[in-house]
Structures are given as C-alpha cells and as structure tokens.
Amino acid sequence: MALFPRNPVTPRSTEEHERRAREWEAALQHQTLPGFVAERLQQAAIGKQPWVATMTPAELLLAKSHGVRPIATVSGTCWFHYGWSWTEGHEEGWHHALNRIRCEARAAGANAVVDVRMRTLRHSFGPSMDFTLIGTAIRIERLPPSPEPIVATVPALEFVRLLEMGIVPVGIAVGARYDWLGLNNFNGGGWGNGWQGRQTQWQTSVFAGNQPLTELGGFWEGIRRDAHAALRANARQMGNGVLAHTHFGQILKREQGDKQPPAYLGRHIVVGTVVDTPRGADVPHDIDPVIDMRDGATPLKRTGEVRHAVYDTDTSEEEGSI
Amino acid sequence: MTDAHGQSIPEHALQRLAGLRSQGHPDGIFTSDFSVNEFLLVRKAGFEPVGLCVGSCIYHLGFQFASWGSNMELDVLSTAMYEARALAMERMREEAQQMGADGIVGVRLTVKRLEWDDKILEFVAIGTGVVHAKGHPGFKGPNGQPFTSALTGQDFWTLLAAGYRPLEMVMGSCVYHVARRGPLAAISSIGQNVELTNFSLALYEAREIAMERMQTEASQAGAEGVVGADLHEGSHNWSPHVIEFFAIGTAVLPIPGHEADDIPDPKLVLSVNS
Numbered sequence: 001m002a003l004f005p006r007n008p009v010t011p012r013s014t015e016e017h018e019r020r021a022r023e024w025e026a027a028l029q030h031q032t033l034p035g036f037v038a039e040r041l042q043q044a045a046i047g048k049q050p051w052v053a054t055m056t057p058a059e060l061l062l063a064k065s066h067g068v069r070p071i072a073t074v075s076g077t078c079w080f081h082y083g084w085s086w087t088e089g090h091e092e093g094w095h096h097a098l099n100r101i102r103c104e105a106r107a108a109g110a111n112a113v114v115d116v117r118m119r120t121l122r123h124s125f126g127p128s129m130d131f132t133l134i135g136t137a138i139r140i141e142r143l144p145p146s147p148e149p150i151v152a153t154v155p156a157l158e159f160v161r162l163l164e165m166g167i168v169p170v171g172i173a174v175g176a177r178y179d180w181l182g183l184n185n186f187n188g189g190g191w192g193n194g195w196q197g198r199q200t201q202w203q204t205s206v207f208a209g210n211q212p213l214t215e216l217g218g219f220w221e222g223i224r225r226d227a228h229a230a231l232r233a234n235a236r237q238m239g240n241g242v243l244a245h246t247h248f249g250q251i252l253k254r255e256q257g258d259k260q261p262p263a264y265l266g267r268h269i270v271v272g273t274v275v276d277t278p279r280g281a282d283v284p285h286d287i288d289p290v291i292d293m294r295d296g297a298t299p300l301k302r303t304g305e306v307r308h309a310v311y312d313t314d315t316s317e318e319e320g321s322i
Numbered sequence: 323m324t325d326a327h328g329q330s331i332p333e334h335a336l337q338r339l340a341g342l343r344s345q346g347h348p349d350g351i352f353t354s355d356f357s358v359n360e361f362l363l364v365r366k367a368g369f370e371p372v373g374l375c376v377g378s379c380i381y382h383l384g385f386q387f388a389s390w391g392s393n394m395e396l397d398v399l400s401t402a403m404y405e406a407r408a409l410a411m412e413r414m415r416e417e418a419q420q421m422g423a424d425g426i427v428g429v430r431l432t433v434k435r436l437e438w439d440d441k442i443l444e445f446v447a448i449g450t451g452v453v454h455a456k457g458h459p460g461f462k463g464p465n466g467q468p469f470t471s472a473l474t475g476q477d478f479w480t481l482l483a484a485g486y487r488p489l490e491m492v493m494g495s496c497v498y499h500v501a502r503r504g505p506l507a508a509i510s511s512i513g514q515n516v517e518l519t520n521f522s523l524a525l526y527e528a529r530e531i532a533m534e535r536m537q538t539e540a541s542q543a544g545a546e547g548v549v550g551a552d553l554h555e556g557s558h559n560w561s562p563h564v565i566e567f568f569a570i571g572t573a574v575l576p577i578p579g580h581e582a583d584d585i586p587d588p589k590l591v592l593s594v595n596s
Binding site: 066067111112140143144146150154158162163164165166167168169170203204208209210211212213216217220221224228231232235236239240241242243244245246247251252253272275276278279280281283287288289290291292293294298300 | 330331335351354357361379385405444455456590
C-alpha cells in the first residue's frame with residue numbers, strides 16, 4: 001500500500017451502511033456497543049491499534065511518569081426529546097450519555113476516562129437537545145480493567161496530580177428540578193394552593209414599595225434546594241464530594257388572563273464533578289509564593305480553560321417549555 | 323505504588339480506581355463550586371468544605387421621585403439595594419450555620435434583572451461553607467457566627483499565610499441622582515474647557531457615602547482592615563442620571579501570634595515555556 005493512498009475515503013456500499021445502522025440501533029436499544037466499535041476499542045487496548053488521546057505532550061509526560069497509559073478517545077451521546085419536562089430531561093439526557101461513555105470505556109478495558117468534556121450542539125430541532133460527552137480512556141499500569149470505569153472531567157495532568165493528593169474524581173452528577181407557582185388547572189404538587197401567586201401579585205403592584213418578594217422567594221429557594229438535594233443524592237452513589245458546580249436557573253412568568261394572577265415557572269439545573277477523598281487528606285506538596293518576572297501574558301497569568309460550556313451562556317429569559 | 327521517579331498514588335485511590343472499594347458514603351457528602359485548585363488550597367490552609375451555601379432574595383424596588391436639577395441620594399433605592407443584598411447574605415449565612423460551618427469562602431454576590439418586570443431584582447449570594455479540619459475554634463466571625471469572605475480559595479490560603487483571618491463581608495450602597503445642568507449653565511460653557519463641578523461633586527459624594535457605610539460596618543464588626551475592597555458603579559436599568567455606587571470588601575483581623583517573619587519571601591520566577 002502506498003504511504004498516502006490517493007483516495008482515503010472508500011465508499012461504503014448500501015448494504016454496509018444499512019448493516020452499521022442496524023447495529024447502532026440494536027446497540028442503543030440494548031445499551032451495548034456495535035461490534036465494530038467494540039472491536040476498535042479492544043484493538044487499541046491490546047496495542048494492535050495506535051492509542052488516541054486528547055492529552056497534550058505535557059500531560060502525556062506526567063501521565064507516563066505516573067504509570068498512566070492512554071487507550072482511546074471514547075464518547076457518549078444522547079439526543080433527547082423533552083416530553084413532559086425540559087428541566088428534568090436534562091438530568092435524564094446526561095445520565096444516558098454517561099452510561100454510554102462508561103460502556104465504551106469498559107470495552108477499552110479502561111480504569112478511567114479523563115478530560116471528559118460536556119458538549120451540546122447549538123441547534124433548533126424543536127424541544128430536544130443532544131447531550132454529548134467526549135474523553136480519553138486510560139489504564140493505570142498494574143491495575144486490572146475496572147468493571148465500572150470512573151468518569152473524570154479534569155484533564156490528564158490534573159487527574160494525576162489529584163490522585164497523588166488522595167483525591168479521585170469519579171464522575172459527573174446532575175440535579176434538576178422545576179415547579180410552578182400559581183398555575184391554574186395544575187394537578188401536580190405545586191407550591192401551596194388556591195391563593196398561590198396572589199401575594200406576589202400584590203407585592204409587585206404599581207403602588208408597592210421596597211420589599212422582598214416573600215412568596216416568590218420561598219418558592220424559588222425551594223426549587224434550588226430540591227435541585228441540590230437531587231445532585232447530592234446522585235453524587236452519593238459515586239463519591240463523597242462535588243466540586244466545580246455550574247448552575248443554570250430561571251424564573252419565568254406566564255399571564256393567565258381572566259383576572260387570574262400570573263403564574264411563575266422556576267427551574268434550576270446543577271452539574272458538578274464528583275470526587276472521592278478521605279476527609280482532611282494531606283496535601284503533600286508545599287506551596288511557594290512566586291512573583292512572575294515576565295511582562296504581559298505568561299503561562300502563570302493565563303486564565304484557566306473552561307471545561308464545559310453547556311450552561312455558560314446566560315440565555316434570555318424568554319418563555320420556553322418547562 | 324511508587325515508580326522510578328518517586329511519585330506515588332495513594333493506595334486508597336488505586337483501590338477506588340480498580341473498583342475495589344465500596345462506593346457509598348453514608349456519612350454525608352459535600353458540594354462546592356470550588357475549582358480543583360481552590361479545593362486543594364483550602365485544604366492546605368487546614369479547612370474542609372462542607373457544602374454550598376446559597377441565599378437569595380427576590381426584591382421589589384419602590385419608587386422615588388428625584389427633581390430634575392438636584393444632586394441627591396435616592397435613599398429609597400439605596401435602602402432597597404442594601405437590604406436586598408443583606409437579606410441574601412443573611413440567608414446564606416443561616417445555611418452555613420445549619421451545616422455547622424466555621425465560615426464561607428468564595429462568596430459571590432450577583433444581581434439579576436428579571437426580564438418580565440424591571441422593578442424586580444434577584445439578588446443571590448453564593449459561596450462554599452468550610453470547617454477547620456481539626457476543629458480549631460478561633461476562626462468564627464462576629465458573635466460566633468460563620469465568617470463570610472469574598473476571597474477565592476487561592477486568596478483564602480494567601481490571607482491566612484499573611485497572618486490575617488476573614489471576619490465578615492462588609493458593604494455600603496448609595497444610589498445617587500446626578501443633577502441635570504440647566505440651559506443657562508449649558509449655554510455659558512459652550513466653547514469653553516471647564517470642569518462640570520456639579521457632576522464631579524455628585525460622583526465624589528456618592529462614592530464617599532458608599533465607602534463610609536462600608537467602613538462603618540467594618541468597624542462595627544471589630545475588624546482591623548478591609549481587603550479586596552471594590553467599588554462597583556452600576557445602573558440597574560434606571561434613568562441615565564441615577565447611578566449606584568456599591569462598595570464591598572472582606573473585613574479581616576490579625577491572627578494572634580503570627581509574625582511578619584513567618585511569611586516566606588516569594589520566589590522570583592521567569593517562565594520559559596511561554
């Protein structure tokens with residue numbers, strides 16, 4: 001074979017295409033991997049195929065000195081349609097994606113997936129969104145493959161540094177809750193009943209003076225607490241701490257006509273990295289204060305990279321589905 | 323496991339990676355918006371996070387009339403902006419107290435305007451509750467309540483290394499109406515380079531009031547000083563002549579027995595990988 005074949009894209013036959021589509025479908029249904037994906041990952045695991053890593057050379061250096069070996073880039077995607085709830089759909093969507101990336105990591109015989117990024121496409125295909133996770137599966141030398149590989153959102157360099165300090169980043173936890181205040185014809189377990197929303201209506205009238213909106217505030221805090229409780233419950237299955245949360249929260253107002261007070265929808269999503277670490281573990285390295293002698297931008301002064309940008313943008317407060 | 327370079331991964335971490343150790347932690351779980359580096363530095367400073375503390379306050383602002391040509395403080399708005407933040411902070415501190423925290427690190431105070439009503443603002447105070455890992459009692463804030471501080475994990479470590487401990491976040495707010503200039507004054511200054519003294523004066527005065535209020539709070543808390551003091555000028559969708567000056571900082575006290583000689587000289591470094 002020539003070193004650079006003229007035509008790197010060999011066209012696939014229709015049967016081939018259909019066969020792969022069927023395999024994908026079956027795999028998604030049974031929460032397994034198509035044969036060709038599993039084979040590629042296994043080949044990389046035993047060294048028959050080259051390893052693929054998102055690591056920088058600096059990360060590769062540190063990984064190697066700590067007995068960490070990259071295997072393959074693994075991913076998990078779930079395109080999710082929000083039927084009854086936008087908010088809680090997020091929780092479910094991420095959980096599906098997490099299961100799938102773990103599935104690939106298991107096939108690669110990995111102990112962990114590092115440098116996991118949360119992504120989504122900015123698209124508008126109705127009430128749905130894709131939840132994607134991409135990372136590098138790694139194996140610690142002298143450890144057998146894990147039945148449940150951990151999912152770490154930190155890059156390889158930090159992963160190794162954290163392990164050294166007795167902290168294992170084990171996964172991603174998601175907590176999401178929504179609720180309505182004062183929605184008519186609503187049979188759910190809304191907040192209060194009958195008179196809900198009235199107090200907020202009086203407190204925001206034209207003649208109202210300085211005052212905290214007690215009803216709306218209490219309602220909003222309740223949702224936030226529930227979302228955090230869901231996050232903790234989710235994290236408890238994996239480790240004993242959550243770091244680097246990101247939040248997304250919104251209060252939306254809906255007019256109801258008929259001299260009814262308006263209804264309010266509150267929704268809150270929290271996503272964080274779960275860690276497992278003994279309480280009060282020692283930090284073995286000393287910290288030296290330094291003064292950078294370089295002017296202008298330097299590696300020391302550069303700001304850190306954003307790990308996931310899914311909930312970063314301050315979306316406008318416009319009305320959407322729950 | 324130790325390799326040729328002497329770097330090692332602790333046994334418990336290896337066991338967790340191999341899936342050998344039990345994964346459940348019935349004895350509680352902490353949550354925090356700390357970055358990994360912040361977490362490590364807080365730990366290095368001798369503290370452990372216990373949980374995220376949040377306080378929020380959705381506030382309806384009253385109305386105040388300001389006459390067209392006068393410099394004046396709009397005390398209804400000043401009070402509103404202060405009270406709403408104080409309520410959010412107080413609720414955050416209550417959460418910290420409930421989880422038994424010694425204090426709160428990395429407090430961020432945000433104001434969000436709700437799209438559907440320009441008289442309603444949402445104030446949120448959010449930070450991570452921490453406890454001293456060895457139960458040292460000397461880090462509480464005023465009246466034995468948890469301390470509050472706007473410091474990041476990095477700043478927290480550095481402040482303790484400098485021999486100070488955070489006491490309380492202090493703040494002062496002043497919403498000020500800057501007088502418009504009358505037509506005569508405007509005409510008389512055409513083509514001339516002159517200072518608009520009433521504008522200068524308004525800004526000076528408003529800033530001064532905000533700073534004074536913050537300083538008064540600090541002295542009431544029994545602080546020696548205020549670090550990370552910052553002045554924000556903002557207009558929360560008000561008319562262009564209404565400006566809020568908001569002063570905020572962290573009141574600190576020296577740690578007894580800490581000498582300046584205990585502080586290591588910083589190293590001078592020149593990075594070669596830029």
